[in-house]
Amino acid sequence: MPPEHVARGIKRSSALKIQRQLLLIRCLCRRPLTSEALIDEVNLLMLDAYPKAAREAFRHDLRALREIFGCVISYVAGIGYQLISVGDLALLDLSVDEIAALRFLDSIYNATSNNLPEYQHVRQLVARIVDLLPVDQRGALNEGEPTVRLAGPQTPYPYDVATLRLLRRGLTLRREVRFRYQPSLRPDEEAHRIAPINLFTRDSHLYLLAYCLDGPAGMEERVGGFVDYRVDYIVKGSVVVSPKVLPPTLPKRPIWTICYELAPEVARKGRVAHWFSDTQIEYRPDGSALVTATVHNLWQTRQILLRYLDSCMVLEPPELVALMREAAQKLSQKYAV
Structure with missing residues (x-):
């Protein structure tokens, strides 16, 4: 054979x-x-990667990874081979800004934040990224400038992983979902049948937005409406994903156009928060601001606007004005004003 x-x-x-x-x-x-x-997985990823007599080639590959690249690969009886470290086989080389972003994520999902959604998965993701960094960067999460920290309420309880998994399955497959619900306003568990729409967080709580198909006696007004269900109020072990597929479209969510004024002490700098969809702000010469936006949930809108206290005046719609007036009257009675 030629050379x-x-x-x-x-x-x-x-x-x-x-x-x-x-x-x-x-x-x-x-x-x-x-x-x-x-050997089977590698052969699936690359056709005929290993020959028929694969054991010797496999042992050679492990030896090369350990000796040439410094990978630490251990063997545990009953489990198999486990990657402890990639050694010098660094598959990532992050910039200073990317390291700062990773430190920010790590600081949010720290050891005391196991109540956050996806906590275990995010911790595993951060650990995997660190494992793929060069040796000189692996301590970077404990170094550098202080990271920005998110302030907000803490929820001192973990989310039920099985409940979340089933809710996601219902969302992905577009199936009806049934569960028992234990709201804070009523003492008894309630049976609900819903069409799930999405999962979202608000004030550190995790919610399921859903269209209520059937609900408990006495709560008929919820049936045929859109409800924000707090996921931690769903009774553990009660979620059932139905085989029934949802229709292609659901009824449209109600929508309101809201309008409110903010006093100069809040709006003078021209940096008012956009709390709602389609927010439009008119900054006035006197320092006040007129805000218009669209919302789907008037009760939650009231909760947000109450943060401004007497620096906010709601103008429209009448239903939201009534809710704000009701809150003001109850506060007045509570504090004997």
Whole structure:
């Protein structure tokens, strides 16, 4: 065989080995695997990556990853091979700003924040990113300038992972969902059948926006309406994803155009928060502001605008004006004004 053919064969063989080794790391980044499972997964990702007599080639690849790249790969009986460190095989090299962003995410989802949605998954994601950094960057989460910290209420309870998983399944498959609900305003559990729309957070609480298809006796006004369900009020173990598929479209959510004035002490700098959709702000010469926007939930809109106290005057719609007046009267009675 001509020397140039031999050289090309050696290059192809070396490239194949390096590809296999990188795929091994990719598979081990996901989870621990046995040697048989690793060989099968690599062969799925790259056709005929391993020959029929794969064991020797597999052992060679592990040895190369350990000796050449400094990867730490341990074996646990009954579990398989587990990637502890990628060593010098750094697959990421983040900039200073990207490291700061990672530190920010890490500071939000810290050891005391296990009440946040996706807490375990975010912690795993941060750990995986750190594992893929060069050795000199892996301590970067504990160094550098102070990160910006989010202020807000703390919810001292974790979310039920199984409940969230089932709600997501209903959203993904577009299925009806049933569950029992324990609201704070009423003492008894309630049975609800809903069409899930989305999950969202507000003031550190996790909510499910849904269209109520059926509800408890005495709550008929909720049926055929849109409800923000607090996920932690859904009784654990009660969620059932129905096989019934939702119709292509649901009724449209009610929408209101709101209008309110903000006093100069709030609006004078021209930096008023946009709390609602389609917010338009007219800043006036006297320092006040006229704000218009659209909303779907008047009760929640009232809760937000009450933060301004007497620096806010609601003008429209009449239903929101009535809610604000009701809140003011109740506060007046409570404080004996």
